[in-house]
Amino acid sequence: MNSGQYDFAVIGAGVVGCAIARELSRYDCQTILIESRSDLGDGASKGNSAVLSTGADTPFGSLECRLVARGHARYFAEAPSLGLPILAIGSLTVAWNSDQLAMLTSMHADAVAAGFGDGEIVGPDFIYAKTPRLARGAVAAIWDPHEAIVDPFSTPLAYALDAVENDVEFRHSSPVTGAFRNSGIWHLETPAGNIRTGTVINCGGLWADKVDSLGGFSDFSSRPRRGQFIVYDKSARSLLDVVIKPVPTPSYRGVLVTPTVFGNVLVGPTAEDIDDPDDWRTTHEGLAALREAALRILPELGAHEVTATYCGVRPGTDRAEYRIIPRPDASWVSVAGIRSTGLSGALGIAEHVVALASGFGSHLARKSREPRPIRVPSLCSLDPRPWERTATPARADLEIVCHCEGTTLGQIESAFASPIPPRSLKALKRRTRATFGRCQGFYCGARVRMLLDEALAGRTA
Amino acid sequence: MTNPDAIVIGSGPAGLAAAISLRQGGASSVLILDRDDSAGGLPRFCAHPGFGWEYTRRLEGGPRFVARLLAQLETDAVRIATSTTAIAVHPGPEVEIVGPRFGHTRIAAPVVVLATGARERPRSARLVPGRRPEFGVLNTGQLQQMVARRIPTGVKRAVVVGSEHVAFSVLATARKAGISIAAILEDGARIRSYPPAEWLARLLGTRILLKTRIEEILGRERVEGVVVRCPTGALTVPCEMVVFTGEFVPDSVLARDSGLMIDPATAGPIVDQYGRTSVPGVFAAGNLLRAIESSGWSAIEGARIGLAAARHLRSAGRWRPSGATLTNGRGVSYVVPQIWADDEIGSFLPISLRASLDHNRAQIRIVRNDEVEWRGRMQSMRIGRRLPISSDTIDALARRGGEIRIDIA
Known part of the structure; x- marks a missing residue:
């Protein structure tokens, strides 16, 4: 068993950190x-x-491009066995005028040259057959049948559960506040004591520069970029069954309109450079711009209610590329600058980083036995609901708590029983979707709060 | 379970009153479904007086009012299934339900009454920017449930957004929970509720900020305050809770998912003067039809629709014959019912329609096939107020068919 010292410490349980932990398992x-x-x-x-x-x-020829392509392929191969839904609805990158058409044509030529030959240029007939409610005036588009929509919350959870099932230790609520290296061993200071490890893999995301500085490294600085989103009601889902993307500019990939696996329609993101990676605010201007874009692209959205607004912050750095820096002498890998492609690239990044880290010294051998499998419950709106999964569902699978999302008491109870249980309302939302829906807790908010309080009290008791 | 004569979906005032009059009209068995864990709908969380007036001619608290309705349903002929969710109404009609008591199954009944009510629009739908703290941003409905279910809020000060009647209901709830209201925010130049509500607020020492909108919510894990924009500039109001009140919308998901025709003006199902929807056998009543009227009004709608539904049960007649259409013109937000059928199966729904603009010396007109057929004068009409047009006035005109538009000139 563990002698209190690890071979690898992965700092940061975002989607990339979780994927790397799973890879190491x-x-x-x-x-x-x-x-x-x-x-x-x-x-x-x-x-x-x-x-x-x-x-x-992504920029052709870049590390990002290679790892995202690899991550995409691995996701299709591995996500289904983890229980993660993939809706391969494809994307249309739409040109609305002749300038954009010229850019689209050159983008397509570049893509083909770079080996992305599956996208094809299509005309209005194809576009409107694919998505009849799109605003009039589309000139042409690149149709990419391989782009897919996935569950962004269950994905890191599945990776982490898989890692934990296969003997990785997961420690939450443990900020690393200092790091020093002694006789080839890193000592990571946390409030609950020092963690000793041979190698550090910094997946600090938005705070990767701070984590690097604890180790004495300062090769890059963070340039966080905020993106706001609007989620439309599920009533809008029938308007669209493909990802609609704009022709990107060099600095901004633009606002996309896409269905989600949960059955909503999502519009976003904005792109705003911010100083503070903790500045998770939506703004009047941002939401107004998204609404304007939404109605311009899919005019009928105007008749549908907004379910949620949120923002994300993308971990950019002073260069528009991945900053994956192996430091063999220090036994430290910085995994930074993952920008906006962490979800797509994570499995490719994990493979790449583990290959880098395995070259640091001691030989890293694959386990001889097969990994133990895990599955997360699908939250995809197209999959059977808990009460539909068997002929004789359990009582808790018949009791709906969150009516907007159809979350059952059974789903909530099994989230609490998980090896990585939710410890906050937002964590519970991400695992079960309870209170994530159109009423935002009007009906079930009180009861969900009660269930959460009881579970948290039970855990500390 | 043997199939009942009628299934009522929703056990708020409209649903319970519908069940009562279905029984009175001769339905031998009624099944009431509610997805919540007890019957009564939203009024049961509102202890302050003001419920049921139009129906009972009493001014009671919400729980008393619904208890009075429930008392009339204490018979073996009526079953109330709580924690039971209706997922869809299929043709037949046949109701697909899920719940721990009956499992996942379908129940057929010749008559189904939808009375699924309304809810307030949440912060997100109002596009209010700022942070999204995990605690402290909610609607009145959730706050009232938390207080009624004795879930601690841990909050001392709250800001109330909106000034419809329900905003002043929050004052009573907050008092009970030991929460002080730092301010009531209203976009417009005057409150949406009636003047006595304002006097009450002042009596309680609550500030009402008019021409003031919420600009931003502050706080990471918990609410720490709100930034508001008022005529004198931006202002930060410290608080630990923001209650978004009013802006009710019909809870019409079941109606939509069941393929009922929906009126874009109300976001609820299209009904005729007897509450018949576009799907045979399916009636609708209460605030599902439009948001919102009072609990007493909803109960009256439920009662009338229940009688019509009972009549339908006995006659098994044709379903919603053609008739006149009613639409909202300038200055009017919506008109319910949207169809005036030319048959006779009971008493009419009261006409529900609201002003969409402020008017001085308003003239209300009923226009049939582009000819003005009726005029009514009013001193002033405020946005959101009900327009006084009687069902009999409409009936006299609508029996001749055609397209009827109600507007304000």
């Missing part, structure tokens, strides 16, 4: 995943568009 080594907050996936990973990119919209 396939090897004969002791790994700990350390998270400063009470829940995983609570930073950059929680506020994205949930579109799984193929890599065709």
Whole structure:
């Protein structure tokens, strides 16, 4: 068993940190995943568009492009066995005028040259057959059949549960406040004591520069970028069954309109450079711009209610590229600058980072036995509801608590019984969708709060 | 379970009153479904007086009012299934339900009454920017449930957004929970509720900030305050809770999911003067039809629709024959009912329609096939107020068919 010393400490349980921890769980080594907050996936990973990119919209030839393409392929191969839904609805990158058409044509030529040959240029007939409610005036589009929508909250959870099931230790609420290296061993200071590890993998996301500075490294500085989103009511889902993307500019990929796996329609993001990575505010201007874009692209959205607004902050740095820096002498890998492609790239990044870290010294051998499997419950609106899954559902699977999202008491109870249970309302929302829906807790907010308070009291008692 | 004569979905004032009059009209068995864990709908969380007036001619608290309705349903012929969710109404009609008591199943009945009520629009739908703290941003409905269920809020000061009647209901709830109201915010130049509400607020020492809108919510885990924009500039009001009140919307998901025709003006199902929807056998009543009228008004709608539904049960007649259409013109937000059928199966729904603009010396007109057929004068008409047009006035005109528009000239 663990002698109090780890071979790897992964700092930061965002989607990338969780994927790396899962990757390491396939090897004969002791790994700990350390998270400063009470829940995983609570930073950059929680506020994205949930579109799984193929890599065709990343800079060709870059590390990001390679790892996103690899991450996309692995997601399709591995996510289903984790219980994660994938809706491969495809995307249309739409040109609305001749300038955009020219850009679209050159984008497509570049993509083909870079090996992304599956996208094809299509005309209005194809576009409007695919998405009849799109605003008139589309000139042409790139149709990419491989882009998919996924569950951004269950994805890091599934990776972490898989890692924990396969002997990785997960420690939440443990901010790393200092780091020093003594006789080849890193000592990471946390409020609950020092964690000793051979190698550190910094997946600090928005705070990766701060974590690096604890180790004495300062190769980059953070340039967080805020993106606001609007989520439309499920009544709007029938308007759209494809991801609609604009022709990007060099600095901004633009506002996309997409269905979500939960059955809503999502519009966003904005792109605002901010100084403070903790500045998670939506703004009048941002929401107004999104609403304007939404109605311009899909005019009928105007007749539908808004269910939620949120923002995410993307972990950019002073360069528009991934900053994955192996430091063999220091046994430290910085995994930073993952920008907006963490969800898509995570499994590719994990493979790449573990390959880098395994070259640091001692040989890293794959475990001889097969990994133990885990599954997360699907929260996809198209999948059977708990009461539909068997002929004789359990009582708790028949009791709906959150009516907007159809969350049952059974789902809430099994979230609390999980090896990584929710410790806050937002964590419970991400696992079960309770109170995430159109009424935002008007009906069930009080009861969900009560269930949460009881579960938390039971855990500390 | 043997199939009942009628299924009522929702056990608020409209649903309970519908069940009572279904029984009075001769339905031998009624099944009432409610997804919540006890019957009574939203009034049961509002202890202050003001409920049921139009129906009972008493001014009672919400729980007393619904208890009075429930008392009339204490018979073996009526079953109330709580914690039971209606997922869809299928043709037949047949109601698909889920709940611990009956499992996941379908129950057929010749008559189904939808009375699923209304809810307030949440902060998100109002596009109020700022942070999204986990605690302290909610609607009146949730606050009232928390207080009624004795869930501690841990809050000392709250800001109330909106000044409809329900905003002043929050004053009573907050008092009970030991929460002081730092301010009531209203976009407009005067409160939406009636003047006595304002006097009450002043008596309680609550500030009402007019021409003031909420600009931003502050606080990471918990609410720490709100930034408001008032005529004199921006102002930060410290508080630990923001209660978004009013802006009710019909809870019409079941109606939509069941394929009922929806009126964009109300966001509720289209009904005729007897509460018949576009789907045979399916009636609708109460604040599902539009948001919102009072609990007493909703109960009266429920009662009349219940009688019509009972008549339908006995006659098994044709479903909603053609008739006149009623629409809202300039200055009017909506008109319920939207259809005036040309048959005779009971007493009419009261006409529910509201002003969408402020008017001085307003003239209300009923226009049939583009000809003005009726005029009514009023001193002034405030946005959101009900327009006084009687069902009999409409009936006299609508029996001739055609397209009827109600507007303010």
